[in-house]
Amino acid sequence: MELDRRPVASLWIGAELHYLNQLCLKSHLRHGHPVTLYCTDDVKNAPDGVEIRPASEIMSIDMALVNDTSASFLSNVFRYKMIQKTGAIWIDCDAFCHRPFPDDQEWIFAGHGMRGALNCGVVALPRECALMDQLLDYYDNLPDYPAWWNKRQRKQMDRIKDKGGYTHAAAIYKAERTAFGPQAFTWFAQQTGDIERAMTPDTLYPVPFQLNDIFYDPHGRVEGWFTDQTMSVHLYTNGTKPWWRKNPPLENSYAARMCAEVGIDPAQALES
Template sequence: MTESTRRPVASLWIGERLQYLNQLCLLSHVQQGHPTTLYCTETVENVPEGVTVRPASEIMDIPMNIVEETSASFLSNVFRYHMIRRTDAVWIDCDAFCHRPFPDEGDHIYAGHGFRGALNCGVVKIPREGELIARLLDYYENLPDYPAWWNKNQRKKLDRLDKKQPELPHAVKIYKAERTSFGPQAFTYFAQQTGDYDRAMTPDTLYPVPFQLNDTFYDPHGRVEGWFTEQTLSVHLYTNGTRPWWRKHVPLENSYAWRMARQVGVDPAKALE
């Protein structure tokens, strides 16, 4: 491991156990010299050595009743901006592999992803004070009846939920009507409103492999690195979109996931789903 001398990075884990992809991604930041903190809602039994564990409550309380109605990653969309405001660290999803160190300075680390041009917030650093973070936090803390960017069909879907399940918290109804309304959709919309959209890095910097092709990470004959450029800093592995088979079996020899596990010293067999 290299001595941690670079800017800090941090993430959130809701649950008791990491999968091997999460272990190797967190360790990749440690090996690149980034002090790496994992905020946890409970005791996690297999956090890799070198990763600092802190209680998530240091940043914000996690309403577990909402997590149970949505997903473990849902509240992370709120948590990351509170974390940035409090600590000024770079947010990293637990499935983002550090290919090269992040720049030592700069408050605009985020990029578009996939084929649609929307911004992703899987790796993100924005100014801890300013219009963008203020608008994002205000959106989460004072949810509107409908997100401003929703179309007529999305609004109708929420209206149907209101009638069928009026007891659900409003945040849960928004999630069920449009899953990414707390994540990339919100980040893209408010960055457009504040003019920060134009500061985004190109997709090859943080999301070189499109989400739609994430099976490539497990293909022993694939050429994942063919997507990389000289600008690539992070490689998103998209565990939410990974087929269940890959989460329950060790990666095939010579696949990208297998090679990166060997590179950082993770045994996938000890942390399968």
């Protein structure tokens, strides 16, 4: 395959990819996007063609903080530092490439779900812009509380900190898991006015998060959510039930059909 389109990149914390992650990374190669996977460990089961690079090329990964939060926690700052350093499009490892990203589209992000907030699972930004500056300043200089939080959220974090044992960043995460991801991205895009650049959910997140079981339903109608504008399909592995992670997808489900189409054997990379 000829990799002549815009590069995309992601982060993986851990030693092995799940088959859905293999599927999503390889789907971008299939459409001509060079794929770089920044890793904290020696990942051996990435699809052929994916370039493996140490995550330390972009930033150091505080594994103690990851252990207090989640494996995906630091991806929320990593993605912007990566974009600023390389200019690549950020893709979550559960974002399936339905059609290639336009070569000339400088801003790529969209709303998702049923509430209209932005998601940051697929992001392209100018390497120098006000939104980038504000996001990185937020992560590098954490406020006492995120500016958009209400009294209930602040009290929740205070209770967590009073119990002790967590850093300030971990306490924010424990109070609101998405405070470093979609919440922050939505807030700062509102402050800079760049929220007006957001694409509609059907472009990057056609299936709402609340309905993510549909990807494994052999009688589901996943493509019914797609439009002519759909470029990426988010598979929401963080919300996937354990049974789907530990077993191959059922025949004729979207996950099974895409694995067959792209050339991924689910049985070779299941969650143990």
